[in-house]
Amino acid sequence: MDFDDTPDEAAYRTRVRDLLAEHAADLVHLDAGEEATNAAEQEQALRRTQQVLADAGLVGVAWAAEHGGQAGTLAQQAIVGQELARARVPALINHIGLGMCGPTVVAHGTREQHERYLTRLLRADDVWCQLFSEPASGSDLAALRTTAVRDGEDWVVNGQKVWTTLAHVADFGILLTRTDPERPKHGGLTMFVVDMHAPGVTVRPLRQMGGQSDFNEVFFDDVRIPDSERLGEPGEGWRVALTTLLNERVAVGGGGNDLGLSIESLARLAAEKVPALSVDRQVLARQAVGRAAVAALANRYTGYRRLTAISQGGLPGPEASAGKLSATAAARLVSDAGVRLLGDDAVFAVGTGDDDAGRWQRNQAWLPGIAIAGGTDEVLRNIIGERVLGLPPEPREDKHRPFNAAGSAR
Amino acid sequence: MNFDLDQDQVDAAAGARQFFAGEASPAQARAALAGSPLAPGRGALADIGFTGITVAASDGGAGGSLLDLAVVAEQAGAVLAGPSLVTAARAAVLLAGHPELSAALADGSRSFAVVDGERPALDAVDADTFLALVDGDLVVGGGQVAVGQPMDATRGLGVVTLSDTRVLTPEAAALWARARDVALVVLAAEDLGTAGRAVEVGVAYAKERHAFGRAIGSYQAVKHSLVDAWVGVEQLRSLVWWSAWAADRAPDELPLAAAAVAAFAAETLERAAETCIQVHGGIGFTWEHDAHLYWRRAKVDRLLLGDATEHHDVVAGLVLAGALS
Numbered sequence: 001m002d003f004d005d006t007p008d009e010a011a012y013r014t015r016v017r018d019l020l021a022e023h024a025a026d027l028v029h030l031d032a033g034e035e036a037t038n039a040a041e042q043e044q045a046l047r048r049t050q051q052v053l054a055d056a057g058l059v060g061v062a063w064a065a066e067h068g069g070q071a072g073t074l075a076q077q078a079i080v081g082q083e084l085a086r087a088r089v090p091a092l093i094n095h096i097g098l099g100m101c102g103p104t105v106v107a108h109g110t111r112e113q114h115e116r117y118l119t120r121l122l123r124a125d126d127v128w129c130q131l132f133s134e135p136a137s138g139s140d141l142a143a144l145r146t147t148a149v150r151d152g153e154d155w156v157v158n159g160q161k162v163w164t165t166l167a168h169v170a171d172f173g174i175l176l177t178r179t180d181p182e183r184p185k186h187g188g189l190t191m192f193v194v195d196m197h198a199p200g201v202t203v204r205p206l207r208q209m210g211g212q213s214d215f216n217e218v219f220f221d222d223v224r225i226p227d228s229e230r231l232g233e234p235g236e237g238w239r240v241a242l243t244t245l246l247n248e249r250v251a252v253g254g255g256g257n258d259l260g261l262s263i264e265s266l267a268r269l270a271a272e273k274v275p276a277l278s279v280d281r282q283v284l285a286r287q288a289v290g291r292a293a294v295a296a297l298a299n300r301y302t303g304y305r306r307l308t309a310i311s312q313g314g315l316p317g318p319e320a321s322a323g324k325l326s327a328t329a330a331a332r333l334v335s336d337a338g339v340r341l342l343g344d345d346a347v348f349a350v351g352t353g354d355d356d357a358g359r360w361q362r363n364q365a366w367l368p369g370i371a372i373a374g375g376t377d378e379v380l381r382n383i384i385g386e387r388v389l390g391l392p393p394e395p396r397e398d399k400h401r402p403f404n405a406a407g408s409a410r
Numbered sequence: 411m412n413f414d415l416d417q418d419q420v421d422a423a424a425g426a427r428q429f430f431a432g433e434a435s436p437a438q439a440r441a442a443l444a445g446s447p448l449a450p451g452r453g454a455l456a457d458i459g460f461t462g463i464t465v466a467a468s469d470g471g472a473g474g475s476l477l478d479l480a481v482v483a484e485q486a487g488a489v490l491a492g493p494s495l496v497t498a499a500r501a502a503v504l505l506a507g508h509p510e511l512s513a514a515l516a517d518g519s520r521s522f523a524v525v526d527g528e529r530p531a532l533d534a535v536d537a538d539t540f541l542a543l544v545d546g547d548l549v550v551g552g553g554q555v556a557v558g559q560p561m562d563a564t565r566g567l568g569v570v571t572l573s574d575t576r577v578l579t580p581e582a583a584a585l586w587a588r589a590r591d592v593a594l595v596v597l598a599a600e601d602l603g604t605a606g607r608a609v610e611v612g613v614a615y616a617k618e619r620h621a622f623g624r625a626i627g628s629y630q631a632v633k634h635s636l637v638d639a640w641v642g643v644e645q646l647r648s649l650v651w652w653s654a655w656a657a658d659r660a661p662d663e664l665p666l667a668a669a670a671v672a673a674f675a676a677e678t679l680e681r682a683a684e685t686c687i688q689v690h691g692g693i694g695f696t697w698e699h700d701a702h703l704y705w706r707r708a709k710v711d712r713l714l715l716g717d718a719t720e721h722h723d724v725v726a727g728l729v730l731a732g733a734l735s
Contacts, residue, residue: 001477001655003411075411219490267729273431274730286730293729294670301648304413312414312588322641381634389640391627 003304005079012076016083018349019056026052030088043169047092054211058084059092060102060122065086067106074311078255096166097121097128101174101259103195103247108232108240113193129170130244131161131194131218138163138372139379141176142185142238143398147219148177148192154199155192155230157200157223163395167203167216175225176241179234181404188403189237193229200224210365248374256323258286259331261363261368263296266334269356273341283324288337295330302326321380328371335364348365413651419481426485429458433490436700440708442563448492449510452536456518460486469512471502476592480599480654487603490703492564493533498639500524502550503589504541508578511550514539514557521596524593525553525570532714534568548582551575562706565714588661591668594715595653598675603713605675605682608704612686617692632689638719639685642678651672666728673721676712683708 005013020027028042028049053059061077063069070076092098103123106114120126137143146159157177167173173194180188194201200223205213232240270289274282303323338360339346345357371377385391415423433450442448455461463479464470472478476499483495498515501522505512505643514520521536534540540553550573555568579585613636616627626632683705687694694701712718 001412001414001416001651002659005411005653022524028510078411144721263729265732267732267734269734270726271730286723286726287719289729290673290724290726293725293734294673294722297652297667297670298645298649298674299654302645304411304647305651308411311411313732319644322644326641326645361477378630378634381637382630384640385627385633389627389633389636391613391636392625392635394628394630395624 009075009079012072013079013083014059016080017087019058020083020087020089023052023056024087027087027089030090043093045125046090047124050092050094053084053089053092054123059098060118063073063102063106063118063122067114069120073226078307081257092124093166093169093321094127096130097124097126100130100248101128101172101246104174104191104231104240104244106234108191108241109193110228112228113231117193126171127166127169129164129167129173129196129333130248131164131167131173131175132241132244133163134160135162135217139376141241142189142284143277143403144176144178144189146175146177147181148179148190148225150179150227151224153227154224155190157192157194157220157225159220161218161220162206164203164218165215165373167218168205168213169197172196173218174231174244175220176237178403179237182402184237184400185398185403186238187235189241190234191231191237192239193231194220194223194225195229198223198225208365210362212362212366245375251377255307256300257327258296258300258334259327260335260367261338261359262331263293263334265359266292266338269338269341269360273343274390281289285337285341288333288340292330292333292337295333296328299323299326318383321375321383322388324375325377325380325384328377329366331367331370335360335367339364413648413685415477415481415651419478422478423481423485426460426482427488428493429612430485430489434486434489436703437489439490439492439562439564439703440697440700442492443560448536448564448566450491452493452521453714454614455491455493455495455498456516458497459516462502463495464499464502465512465516466506469509469516471512471516475654476595476657477651477654480596480650480733483596483599484603484606484650487600487707488607490564490589490604491563493536493566493581494564494597494600496593496596497522497524497533498599500589500593503592504578504582504585511539511578523566523568523570524589526590527714528569528712530558530567531570533566534570535566537566540570540572540575541578543586544572544574544575545579547577548586549575550578552726562703562710564707565710567710574714577723584622588664590715591664592657593617594668594672594721595650595657597711597715598646598671599654601675601679601708602643602650604704604711605639605679605734606643607645608679608682608701609636609643610688611700612636612639612682612689613705616689633710635685636689639682642674642681646671646678666725666733669721669724669728672716673718673725676718676721679704679708680712695730716723 028045057070060069061072061080062074065071117231134144148155148157173196175192175194177190178188179190202219202222203216205216207213274285342357386393438449460482462471463474467473479499486495500516520539521537522539523531523534525531525540525542534555542549553572554571557568616632617625619626649671653671656663656667687701693699
């Protein structure tokens with residue numbers, strides 16, 4: 001057991017630092033304490049940042065060379081992530097593409113699709129989004145109703161997706177559709193790559209509770225997708241989607257990273273605010289900071305175990321769901337401790353300002369969403385209960401019935 | 411980074427699991443409440459070498475790491491074994507450099523307990539040699555032990571009045587602090603074993619017991635409580651490994667890691683034990699069922715060597731002083 005870099009890893013880290021320093025002028029950087037801003041506002045700069053990093057060999061580190069990657073190790077990929085954070089380079093604009101869409105195209109796409117998409121995805125020449133949830137199917141994803149109907153060499157898509165992060169800047173998306181309503185709900189789905197600029201695709205940004213617009217609703221009106229853009233066989237869409245979802249739960253919280261403002265941010269805020277409190281209030285504030293720190297450490301070191309398992313060749317399993325669950329729980333403690341330290345400022349400045357008040361308020365208003373996105377806490381608990389602990393599922397009455405039978409497709 | 415046990419540790423855990431399964435059980439923990447001797451007892455723990463895992467090889471121990479001891483302690487916790495390996499680990503730190511006493515710890519010829527002032531001391535009941543910090547010096551000697559009605563008899567708690575002490579190490583505050591941190595780590599390792607077993611027992615029952623026509627584990631209310639307890643156990647395992655590793659390999663991190671793991675262990679075991687009872691319903695509330703034995707361990711351990719409130723405060727103090735930056 002050790003937490004140190006091997007000599008190879010240490011050499012790699014040095015190289016990464018040198019590259020980041022060399023290209024610093026071409027990269028977007030965050031100021032201390034600042035978090036990533038709305039992708040749309042800085043779209044071009046963020047695309048350029050990813051392009052520079054990709055050309056320097058720092059994107060897709062663990063992807064196979066045939067897919068445009070560096071054929072490196074997951075440990076190297078983790079090192080790049082750490083060094084980007086250290087250099088205060090914000091999250092890559094194509095993080096959905098890198099974390100979810102790309103691995104899905106790799107696993108289920110044809111050679112032509114690999115060649116067409118993957119290198120451009122790594123360079124953010126194309127930004128990707130994930131078109132899964134619908135107004136009537138969130139946690140019950142397999143109940144989705146967007147249809148794709150075969151018409152010659154094309155499929156014709158009609159329906160609506162929602163909560164689609166980055167759709168407003170995306171060039172392509174992976175789109176889960178219903179192609180056979182006669183079959184039970186999981187068996188009638190098919191996945192496609194969709195051109196977000198195709199006629200009939202309409203993107204409408206949604207405004208979140210904190211005031212920002214990171215996600216969208218997307219309408220499909222007679223959108224034609226060539227059959228060559230299918231990912232996997234017709235009717236195999238659920239299996240393809242599971243690849244995406246597993247990767248999502250590793251990408252979000254699986255590595256033990258903090259969600260939202262970090263425990264280090266809380267430590268900085270607390271070091272400033274706590275000494276000014278009355279002695280009684282200090283005792284209470286220290287309890288909140290201590291509890292948040294312990295939760296963040298427990299999550300962080302559990303993530304290290306998961307990264308170790310993955311780097312030794314293990315695949316992300318259902319246990320990865322626990323990472324997102326505990327990362328969310330820790331983030332809530334960190335957020336609440338931080339907001340309370342603001343004192344009376346905590347009731348002003350919602351969603352505005354680059355000061356502490358604005359940052360912690362935005363963080364607080366963002367967390368309810370992270371507990372829902374990519375699997376709600378309840379769905380994750382079901383996955384762990386059923387697939388890790390082996391507890392029986394709740395009865396799912398519509399599971400084996402044709403989707404279009406009464407009681408299924410409402 | 412390689413945050414996993416090595417093969418020797420995996421093998422040692424399997425061996426310890428087998429040993430403890432044959433030598434101790436919740437049934438014996440229940441019998442201990444009525445005065446039966448502890449299982450496996452000090453002699454058996456010394457004979458198999460567990461009291462000497464972290465004692466130097468030159469003093470008759472195995473010269474192992476605290477992580478080596480922690481993986482064994484987890485297995486001890488799973489069957490509510492007594493006495494505690496916490497005492498062995500803590501005494502080994504305090505006795506390092508004193509070959510005769512270290513050898514006596516490893517071979518079991520002396521029965522040690524470590525005393526924190528007037529607070530109930532772990533494994534004091536059948537101890538003959540006591541270690542304590544008096545006026546900043548580490549002392550060793552005899553003592554009188556006052557025992558109460560035990561809540562968890564496997565912990566051997568007693569209040570000790572020292573006698574015939576001599577100074578073993580003068581100005582030993584730093585050594586004492588390190589030994590106490592090591593004790594927190596091993597206590598958490600035992601709690602990890604107990605909590606893991608309580609969850610296993612709860613999960614098994616939730617698969618078997620039917621209500622309203624289906625297994626109760628299929629209901630989300632039951633399933634989600636068990637999942638939350640299980641997630642806690644897995645996170646506790648990570649903190650146990652990290653803190654045990656830090657004790658040997660990154661001593662600067664030990665105070666933070668030890669306080670963090672102690673706070674987390676107290677709450678994780680308590681939740682696991684409470685969940686185990688609630689999942690069982692009425693049968694889980696009976697004397698005959700094992701659930702209350704895990705619960706007793708939880709309710710006692712959470713108050714030994716400081717409670718979660720104290721540990722959270724220590725963590726906060728270290729964090730405010732820059733431990734994470």
